[in-house]
Amino acid sequence: MLHFDWSFFEGLLLHPPSTFVQGAIRTIYLAVIAQALGVVVGLVLALFRRSRRLPLRAFASGYIWLIRGTPLLVQAVIVYDGLSALGLYSFNTVTIGPVSIPGVVQAGIVTLTINEGAYMAEIMRAAIDSVDRGQAEAAGSLGMRRRQAMRHVVLPQAMRVVIPPLGNEFNNMLKVTSLLSVIGLQELFLAAQDYNSATFRTFEIFLVAAIYYIAMTTAWSFVQAAIERRLQSRGGYVAERVTLRERLFGGGGGAIAADQLRGAR
Amino acid sequence: MTRDSAAAARATAGDNAAGAGGQPVVLGEGIHKWFGRIHVLDGVSFEVRNGEVVVVIGPSGSGKTTLLRCMNHLERIDRGRLLVNGHLIGYRQNARGELVEESEAEIARQRQEIGFVFQQFNLFPHLTAIQNVALAPIRVRKVPRRQALADARELLARVGIAEKADAYPRQLSGGQQQRVAIARALAMRPRLMLFDEPTSALDPEMVGEVLEVMRELAETGMTMVVVSHEMGFARGVGDRVMMMDHGRIIEAGPPAEVLGNPAHERTRAFLSKVLH
Numbered sequence: 001m002l003h004f005d006w007s008f009f010e011g012l013l014l015h016p017p018s019t020f021v022q023g024a025i026r027t028i029y030l031a032v033i034a035q036a037l038g039v040v041v042g043l044v045l046a047l048f049r050r051s052r053r054l055p056l057r058a059f060a061s062g063y064i065w066l067i068r069g070t071p072l073l074v075q076a077v078i079v080y081d082g083l084s085a086l087g088l089y090s091f092n093t094v095t096i097g098p099v100s101i102p103g104v105v106q107a108g109i110v111t112l113t114i115n116e117g118a119y120m121a122e123i124m125r126a127a128i129d130s131v132d133r134g135q136a137e138a139a140g141s142l143g144m145r146r147r148q149a150m151r152h153v154v155l156p157q158a159m160r161v162v163i164p165p166l167g168n169e170f171n172n173m174l175k176v177t178s179l180l181s182v183i184g185l186q187e188l189f190l191a192a193q194d195y196n197s198a199t200f201r202t203f204e205i206f207l208v209a210a211i212y213y214i215a216m217t218t219a220w221s222f223v224q225a226a227i228e229r230r231l232q233s234r235g236g237y238v239a240e241r242v243t244l245r246e247r248l249f250g251g252g253g254g255a256i257a258a259d260q261l262r263g264a265r
Numbered sequence: 266m267t268r269d270s271a272a273a274a275r276a277t278a279g280d281n282a283a284g285a286g287g288q289p290v291v292l293g294e295g296i297h298k299w300f301g302r303i304h305v306l307d308g309v310s311f312e313v314r315n316g317e318v319v320v321v322i323g324p325s326g327s328g329k330t331t332l333l334r335c336m337n338h339l340e341r342i343d344r345g346r347l348l349v350n351g352h353l354i355g356y357r358q359n360a361r362g363e364l365v366e367e368s369e370a371e372i373a374r375q376r377q378e379i380g381f382v383f384q385q386f387n388l389f390p391h392l393t394a395i396q397n398v399a400l401a402p403i404r405v406r407k408v409p410r411r412q413a414l415a416d417a418r419e420l421l422a423r424v425g426i427a428e429k430a431d432a433y434p435r436q437l438s439g440g441q442q443q444r445v446a447i448a449r450a451l452a453m454r455p456r457l458m459l460f461d462e463p464t465s466a467l468d469p470e471m472v473g474e475v476l477e478v479m480r481e482l483a484e485t486g487m488t489m490v491v492v493s494h495e496m497g498f499a500r501g502v503g504d505r506v507m508m509m510d511h512g513r514i515i516e517a518g519p520p521a522e523v524l525g526n527p528a529h530e531r532t533r534a535f536l537s538k539v540l541h
Binding site: 132 | 337339369370373374376377379380381383385387388389390391400401404405449450453
């Protein structure tokens, strides 16, 4: 005999309590902010790894090794609880005008950014390396300095390659925010857990949470498709449709990646 | 005098084809370069005078592309001296008279005076034709955008593709891409143009349009060094031909002489291969 409470499920799905809604909103903005900052950190690290200066290269390699070698859960606890226990730094509520950001949210963003930066660094580096050497040579032959060539010639081309894996990273980020429940950050997962401890409707509650997550990642896949199409039309590329099926269930390589694989001339 | 030494004498003596006097635009003295254990340039000495068109020929692996890339410091030289526009390219002499590599900024500044056209075009695929041409003037020479775009349009007209200004490289044929690449190099108003096998990657029917642009450029008095197997171009446009083999210039002189009556056995063997 199954104990599935339809009316409870339906009520929760269509008229969620405010803690649920706030948790979902928090999940989204945590993911967006951390991903954006992670891209910046990743870009800086990738440039460090391609620097001519050994200390910068060593720093970037060490950072990536450390962050990718440790679990996000451990990182979150160290950043929020560990630093505070050590007496080094405590995250306190910061109020900027009408917005007040709780310490735990700051710690969450910092942790996700630090973590994501390491992964984005590898993606960026691969993307930079994928740009033909002749491009930097051509820029150099026109009297552009290395930095100018990177900014105006190499990076714009690398970005095109970055978009499909960046989409995967963000998809992952939306879900990974749930791990921050370990430091007591009230995002969607912890909101669900709290609600569960009050009602014990475990299956229905987490099914609703799952539906929320899949709604977010699916919405994102449409946004990503739009970005890819736009980037393509700007390079004079023939827009190539990745079917909805491929986008949601895999199989395609992402429009641009597929184009690169064929060795576009 | 043996045949070899006669050819060598002709190579080092240069000739009086161009007529323009004064300081040479390019001056190489005893240039050596190694790629690992391969001796790609083996004591190369030559000069290119103002307004001269020098065509460099030779079998693949003879060092001609490497020599050309050294003139823009896309490759370093290991020994000897190479002056472009009167300055050591990519190097400066320190207090003890040793050559040390120039700063990145100075190398970039020197390269502004030297146009380079690549075999594979190397156009920037994310920019339209006109943006390709205007990018360096805007970013490097700090020409106002509007002015740079107007200049770029004019240059595209000069190479005969004004109507393709807003096309992206991949929408252009090989010949059109190479003409954009020439316009892009000219946009920096260089005093010297280097061409690295500019027609080798083209379909045969597009070779003519690129060579025509180069011929017109030569007529304006531009100093040019062209690595090419286009013997018709060498004969018709070149003031001088330099034949390279195994990292050396084995003979040099007016096209009619080097191509018509080569002194060197290896030149003859090479010509019989490319002419048939």
